[in-house]
Amino acid sequence: MGAEVLYANLLYIASLAVAAAIAAVSLYGVARKPNMVKKIIMLSIFGDTANMFAVLLGYRMAPRNAPPVIPVKGTEPLVNVTEYASIAVDPLPQALVLTAVVINLAVTALMVALTIQIYRLYGTLESTRINRLRG
Amino acid sequence: MRARLLAAILAALAVILAIYIVAGYGLVALSGERYVKDWISGLGEKYVAGSIKDVGSPEAVTSIVWDYRGLDTLFETGVFFLAVIGTLSLFRGMERGGERGAGKDAGMSLIVKTVTRITVFLIVVVSASIALHGQITPGGGFQGGAALAVAPLLAIVAFGRGALVERGVRETLILGLRSLMVTIIALVALSPLLIGYLRGAEMYIMQNQAKPWAPISLLPGYAADTFLGGTLVVFNVAEFIAVGAAFAAVFLVLSVPEERAREVMGGGGHGR
Numbered sequence: 001m002g003a004e005v006l007y008a009n010l011l012y013i014a015s016l017a018v019a020a021a022i023a024a025v026s027l028y029g030v031a032r033k034p035n036m037v038k039k040i041i042m043l044s045i046f047g048d049t050a051n052m053f054a055v056l057l058g059y060r061m062a063p064r065n066a067p068p069v070i071p072v073k074g075t076e077p078l079v080n081v082t083e084y085a086s087i088a089v090d091p092l093p094q095a096l097v098l099t100a101v102v103i104n105l106a107v108t109a110l111m112v113a114l115t116i117q118i119y120r121l122y123g124t125l126e127s128t129r130i131n132r133l134r135g
Numbered sequence: 136m137r138a139r140l141l142a143a144i145l146a147a148l149a150v151i152l153a154i155y156i157v158a159g160y161g162l163v164a165l166s167g168e169r170y171v172k173d174w175i176s177g178l179g180e181k182y183v184a185g186s187i188k189d190v191g192s193p194e195a196v197t198s199i200v201w202d203y204r205g206l207d208t209l210f211e212t213g214v215f216f217l218a219v220i221g222t223l224s225l226f227r228g229m230e231r232g233g234e235r236g237a238g239k240d241a242g243m244s245l246i247v248k249t250v251t252r253i254t255v256f257l258i259v260v261v262s263a264s265i266a267l268h269g270q271i272t273p274g275g276g277f278q279g280g281a282a283l284a285v286a287p288l289l290a291i292v293a294f295g296r297g298a299l300v301e302r303g304v305r306e307t308l309i310l311g312l313r314s315l316m317v318t319i320i321a322l323v324a325l326s327p328l329l330i331g332y333l334r335g336a337e338m339y340i341m342q343n344q345a346k347p348w349a350p351i352s353l354l355p356g357y358a359a360d361t362f363l364g365g366t367l368v369v370f371n372v373a374e375f376i377a378v379g380a381a382f383a384a385v386f387l388v389l390s391v392p393e394e395r396a397r398e399v400m401g402g403g404g405h406g407r
Contacts, residue, residue, distance in 0.1 A: 002167040009164035009171045016156045024149030031142045058179065061170035068183050069273060070193035074360040077193065081184050090179035091195035095204065098196070099211045102277045102378060105284075106218040109385045113222045116389075120400060 008061055019053045022046075036115045036125045040108065047104045051097045058090030065089060191344055191356020192270040192364035200275060201370045205341035209324055212374065216317060219381040223306070226388040228399045230306045241295035251293035258286045266375035270364030276371040280378025287383035296390045309384045316377035323369050327353055343367070 029042030068091035190198040266279025331338030
């Protein structure tokens with residue numbers, strides 16, 4: 001039992017730390033890279049990392065864990081619902097993440113469209129040069 | 136200079152977060168006696184335990200999306216369609232382009248076209264299955280819609296934009312479908328207020344099953360031998376078509392030929 005638990009614990013903490021590290025790198029990219037396309041890539045990586053972080057926080061480590069879908073046959077639950085809730089992972093972060101993923105996609109499409117228009121109008125994607133343009 | 140300061144602050148925040156995580160879980164983790172995350176929030180457990188009774192669906196995630204936290208999803212749908220409308224309005228006036236070069240020779244080779252026909256058919260079937268079983272198995276309108284969005288993207292690449300426009304796949308048609316589905320979502324969300332007013336009972340926005348304080352169910356939670364989840368099915372199907380159509384419209388305007396875009400932006404009453 002001991003070694004297995006230790007391994008799972010370290011893996012979980014490492015996942016959280018990796019999520020924090022990716023978030024830091026992607027925010028650095030958004031702030032410091034002048035190219036608009038790189039900014040968009042970094043921002044979408046940041047969004048996905050935030051989603052991964054939310055799902056990790058809803059995870060439940062246990063000898064027996066289960067998805068938040070109650071096994072049923074017809075309309076009869078096959079398990080004791082209250083007992084099942086005590087081994088299931090958290091459905092709330094999953095529900096929030098699944099809408100966030102689709103909205104991320106739409107917002108990324110909006111940013112890409114804006115960037116295409118900026119390129120057509122100014123002929124450049126360097127934010128430092130776009131800042132200096134007038135008109 | 137300001138950007139460098141911002142980057143430094145963000146990096147410091149990430150380090151603090153990492154220290155917080157390791158300190159919070161570290162001691163428990165190294166003892167190896169119990170799992171550091173063997174619990175979830177009580178709210179999550181309540182949702183799983185109550186899903187069948189409150190919503191009429193064994194799938195707790197879909198129950199949260201369209202019932203327990205239905206208002207969240209309603210406004211997230213609003214954010215989503217605002218972003219899509221923003222994209223479309225950036226390209227307004229360009230959607231009439233792209234018919235040139237249509238016909239049998241447009242697009243990629245015959246092999247790619249044949250494979251794409253099969254794949255697009257499969258994508259539509261699978262995404263419809265994801266959306267329609269949303270109240271029983273993992274899946275739902277958002278997931279199915281995101282899967283469906285791949286189909287127009289593939290078709291545009293393989294057949295060319297002109298071929299699709301020639302066969303009647305137009306932005307106006309797609310946008311009409313999308314608007315219809317969003318209207319259905321809004322009407323079903325608001326209809327409990329009207330029903331409650333007409334029948335003199337207490338009801339609330341996005342109500343699904345009967346509650347002790349709001350005694351009328353909008354739609355049945357069960358039919359013969361399957362879960363229906365009440366309004367879950369309606370919301371899932373409407374959101375599925377709306378998300379798929381919205382992305383199809385976005386991909387169609389993003390694939391407008393460059394010459395046509397520059398033509399519109401250069402004058403003619405549109406663009407700048």
